Amino acid sequence: MSTVLPPLPAKRYFTIGEVAQLCGVKPHVLRYWEQEFTQLRPMKRRGNRRYYQHHEVLMIRRIRELLYEQGFTISGARNRLHELGLAARSARPDGVAEALPPIEPDFSALQLADGPPLEFDVDPASLRRELEEIRAILF
Known part of the structure:
Protein backbone atom coordinates (compact mmCIF):
# COMPACT_ATOMS: atom_id res chain seq x y z
CA MET A 1 0.00 0.00 0.00
CA SER A 2 1.66 3.18 -1.20
CA THR A 3 1.24 6.36 0.83
CA VAL A 4 0.60 9.51 -1.20
CA LEU A 5 3.14 12.12 -0.18
CA PRO A 6 2.65 15.85 -0.77
CA PRO A 7 4.44 17.43 -3.75
CA LEU A 8 7.78 19.07 -3.07
CA PRO A 9 7.65 22.87 -3.13
CA ALA A 10 10.11 24.74 -5.32
CA LYS A 11 12.53 25.63 -2.54
CA ARG A 12 16.27 25.43 -2.33
CA TYR A 13 16.56 24.25 1.27
CA PHE A 14 14.21 22.46 3.64
CA THR A 15 14.33 22.29 7.43
CA ILE A 16 14.15 18.94 9.19
CA GLY A 17 10.54 19.66 10.21
CA GLU A 18 9.53 20.39 6.62
CA VAL A 19 11.28 17.24 5.36
CA ALA A 20 9.58 15.19 8.07
CA GLN A 21 6.17 16.39 6.85
CA LEU A 22 7.02 16.01 3.15
CA CYS A 23 8.31 12.46 3.64
CA GLY A 24 5.92 11.19 6.30
CA VAL A 25 8.54 10.38 8.94
CA LYS A 26 9.51 11.89 12.30
CA PRO A 27 12.56 14.16 12.66
CA HIS A 28 14.36 11.68 14.94
CA VAL A 29 14.04 9.07 12.17
CA LEU A 30 15.71 11.45 9.72
CA ARG A 31 18.59 12.03 12.14
CA TYR A 32 18.99 8.27 12.53
CA TRP A 33 18.94 7.71 8.77
CA GLU A 34 21.74 10.27 8.38
CA GLN A 35 23.93 7.90 10.42
CA GLU A 36 22.90 4.85 8.39
CA PHE A 37 22.88 6.22 4.82
CA THR A 38 25.96 8.06 3.59
CA GLN A 39 23.92 9.68 0.81
CA LEU A 40 22.20 11.90 3.40
CA ARG A 41 24.43 14.81 4.31
CA PRO A 42 22.29 17.84 5.07
CA MET A 43 24.02 21.17 5.37
CA LYS A 44 24.34 22.31 8.98
CA ARG A 45 24.28 25.95 9.91
CA ARG A 46 24.19 27.90 13.16
CA GLY A 47 23.12 25.86 16.14
CA ASN A 48 23.58 22.63 14.13
CA ARG A 49 20.30 23.29 12.27
CA ARG A 50 19.92 20.93 9.34
CA TYR A 51 19.02 22.14 5.86
CA TYR A 52 18.20 19.49 3.26
CA GLN A 53 18.46 20.06 -0.47
CA HIS A 54 15.91 18.85 -3.02
CA HIS A 55 17.90 15.76 -4.05
CA GLU A 56 18.26 14.72 -0.40
CA VAL A 57 14.50 14.93 0.11
CA LEU A 58 14.03 12.69 -2.93
CA MET A 59 16.60 10.25 -1.49
CA ILE A 60 14.73 10.22 1.84
CA ARG A 61 11.51 9.39 0.00
CA ARG A 62 13.31 6.54 -1.78
CA ILE A 63 14.69 5.23 1.54
CA ARG A 64 11.23 5.47 3.09
CA GLU A 65 9.74 3.49 0.21
CA LEU A 66 12.39 0.77 0.51
CA LEU A 67 11.96 0.44 4.27
CA TYR A 68 8.26 0.99 4.82
CA GLU A 69 6.63 -0.14 1.59
CA GLN A 70 8.99 -2.76 0.15
CA GLY A 71 10.00 -4.22 3.53
CA PHE A 72 13.79 -3.87 3.27
CA THR A 73 15.96 -3.82 6.37
CA ILE A 74 18.30 -0.86 6.91
CA SER A 75 21.28 -2.81 5.55
CA GLY A 76 19.18 -4.19 2.70
CA ALA A 77 18.02 -0.70 1.74
CA ARG A 78 21.61 0.55 1.95
CA ASN A 79 22.74 -2.24 -0.38
CA ARG A 80 19.83 -1.63 -2.77
CA LEU A 81 20.64 2.08 -3.01
CA HIS A 82 24.28 1.18 -3.68
CA GLU A 83 23.22 -1.27 -6.43
CA LEU A 84 20.93 1.33 -8.01
CA GLY A 85 23.75 3.85 -7.98
CA LEU A 86 26.16 1.42 -9.62
CA ALA A 87 23.58 0.41 -12.22
CA ALA A 88 22.89 4.05 -13.08
CA ARG A 89 26.61 4.76 -13.47
CA SER A 90 27.29 1.67 -15.59
CA ALA A 91 24.28 2.32 -17.86
CA ARG A 92 25.71 5.58 -19.16
Missing part, protein backbone atom coordinates in the same frame (compact mmCIF):
# COMPACT_ATOMS: atom_id res chain seq x y z
CA PRO A 93 28.45 5.66 -21.77
CA ASP A 94 31.93 6.57 -20.55
CA GLY A 95 32.59 10.28 -20.41
CA VAL A 96 28.93 11.33 -20.61
CA ALA A 97 29.31 13.77 -17.71
CA GLU A 98 32.28 15.39 -19.42
CA ALA A 99 30.34 15.60 -22.69
CA LEU A 100 27.45 17.50 -21.11
CA PRO A 101 27.40 21.22 -21.84
CA PRO A 102 28.41 23.60 -19.06
CA ILE A 103 25.61 24.66 -16.77
CA GLU A 104 24.43 28.20 -17.41
CA PRO A 105 21.16 28.81 -15.54
CA ASP A 106 18.81 31.16 -17.38
CA PHE A 107 15.85 32.44 -15.42
CA SER A 108 14.64 34.91 -18.04
CA ALA A 109 12.09 32.49 -19.50
CA LEU A 110 10.44 31.76 -16.15
CA GLN A 111 7.28 33.61 -15.35
CA LEU A 112 4.00 33.06 -13.61
CA ALA A 113 0.95 32.36 -15.74
CA ASP A 114 -0.59 35.70 -16.68
CA GLY A 115 1.96 37.58 -14.61
CA PRO A 116 5.28 39.37 -14.69
CA PRO A 117 8.57 37.47 -15.01
CA LEU A 118 9.84 36.01 -11.75
CA GLU A 119 12.81 37.61 -10.10
CA PHE A 120 15.30 35.52 -8.15
CA ASP A 121 17.63 36.53 -5.38
CA VAL A 122 20.14 33.76 -6.12
CA ASP A 123 23.89 33.88 -6.34
CA PRO A 124 24.67 32.45 -9.81
CA ALA A 125 27.95 30.90 -8.64
CA SER A 126 26.31 28.98 -5.78
CA LEU A 127 23.44 27.91 -8.04
CA ARG A 128 25.95 26.63 -10.60
CA ARG A 129 27.80 24.64 -7.90
CA GLU A 130 24.54 23.13 -6.69
CA LEU A 131 23.48 22.16 -10.22
CA GLU A 132 26.87 20.59 -10.85
CA GLU A 133 26.56 18.61 -7.59
CA ILE A 134 23.15 17.34 -8.73
CA ARG A 135 24.56 16.43 -12.12
CA ALA A 136 27.41 14.50 -10.44
CA ILE A 137 24.86 12.56 -8.39
CA LEU A 138 22.72 11.76 -11.44
CA PHE A 139 25.60 10.90 -13.76
